[in-house]
Amino acid sequence: MTDSDHFKTIADAEFSGGYPTADASTALTEELYFQRAVQAYLWALPAVNMYAMKKGLGDVAGTGYNVMSVYEKRLKPNTIITTPNSDVIYCMGFADLSETGPLVLEAPPKIQGLMDDFWHRPLTGPKIGDVQYLGDIGIPGPDKGNGGKYLVVPSGQNIEELGIDPKEYFIYDCPTNGVFLFQRGFFQSVDDLTPGVKAVEGLVVRPLKGEAEPMKFQHVSDLPANALFAHDAGYFDMLDELIQSERIDSVDPYMHGTLAALGIAKGREFAPTDRQHELLGLGAQTAWKMAKNIAAHFDQEQNALWWSDRHWVAHAKTELDDFWHTILDEQWRDRTTGHTDVNAKAHMFINAYSISTGMMSSIVGMGAKYGAAYKDSNGDYLRGENNYTIDLPANPPANILWSVTVYDADTAAGVDAPNQGYPSLNSMNDLAFNDDGSVTFHVGPNPPDGAKNWLKTVPGRGWFSLIRWYGPKQEFFDHKYKPGDFVKQ
Secondary structure, three states, X not given: OOHHXXXXXXXXXOEEOOEEOHHHHHHHHHHHHHHHHHHHHHHOHHHHHHHHHXXXXXXXXXXXXXXXXEOOXXXXXXXXXXXXXXXXXXXXXXXXXHHHOOEEEEEOOOEEEEEEEXXXXXXXXXXXXXXXXXXEEEOOOOOOOOOEEEEEEEOOOOHHHHOOOHHHOEEEEEOOOEEEEXXXXXXXXXXXXXXXXXXXXXOEEEEOOOOOOOOEEEEOOOOXXXXXXXXXXXXXXXXXXXXXXXXXXXXXXXXXXXXXHHOOOOOOOOOOOHHHHHHHHHHHHHHHHHHHHHHHOHHHOOOOEOOOOOOOEOOOOEEOOEEEEEOEOOOOEEOOOOOEOHHHHHHHHHHOOOOOHHHOOOOOOOOEEEEEEOEOOOOXXXXXXXXXXXXXXXXXXXXXXXXXXXXXOOOOOEOOOOOOOOOEEEOOOOOOEOOXXXXXXXXXXXXXXXXXXXXXXXOOOEEEEEEEEEEEOHHHHOXXXXXXXXXXX
């Protein structure tokens, strides 16, 4: 039976006098359950992506509001997580407001961090002047990198009842019990990571009321971890665990109704039949592949390209002649209609995580800009058995740092190639530059003779790349800088 035959069989399910026959009823009921499983998988990707990180990192570092996973030697491919950055010091933690109550963060200077809820939505912070802060802390946040005191409160909290001077804090509202705490620390040399580690380990997280546990900064660079969500029926088990642990969410009531139709609802036991479990597994496999297909062809999406003659795509989309404004907001909604861009959201959370205003900011020198490439200059997928070059013009537009990273197309984690410590090269590496100041990178399973700027790939496995510009300069927004495509050799 072809795919078309399957769809036609469902469409032609037999009815008699306006009612389905027994066979037709079974076929339609199962098809509806399967389709709802597919759509629920895609819709819940942000939440399950988040919860998988909590579970995976918790298995390695432990749990608690005071426990932070610190990648003291930078993040290596032994941590399976979507598109991590190996060129900064990561510090990640997870808190539960239902256990702590309002939570205080004393942010140290010189970090770039964010706070998201457990549906991967940035927490709503203060509005200062014309700036509404969403998620950001540190350099792109209201403390401007000078350090400051933040207070995270559950949505609906009466601030006056807390008995505090609200002027002492930057107050952020969280609609979920879960809070994702994510910091990046910077260093000046890949040979001395101490400044980045010291910066993130200056963080203090404590309940507003009651005695605080001492901070635990767990060094995890050398500890393997799997923080990736499933693409089988286990995905829905994890989603149910999240739903049971959380407040009832008021966003997208129709899709929460879809979850309920699958058997996932707050306060209800999730007990699918054997056949339903099979359909959930098939739905998960299908949805995962659909999301990966969206990502692989994101360059064909309207307004996805940074440059019309390149294959680099923007996660939040942008006009080709206007890099100052993203088309989508921090919840992947069209800024004009308010409607969710479902493909852009699926692309983001199948292959990446975390969001804040700073990640799509158009303020020169603030936040970061990202470009992703899945294809080479000919429009073919990037594959590990091929050798490629890519040319970056002189003077990349980044005040803090820039980097090029290669990721496994399947897991979206860093390419785990034998004898390669990190799947990235950055502006602090000892790179070889061309006479005009440009830089040529070589990507493939084997380095060309004498090649210094080489990123290793694995034959038989596809890969994709991200370029990051931290603290983007004016030249980026003014289109005066344009990286090349990957060119197959």
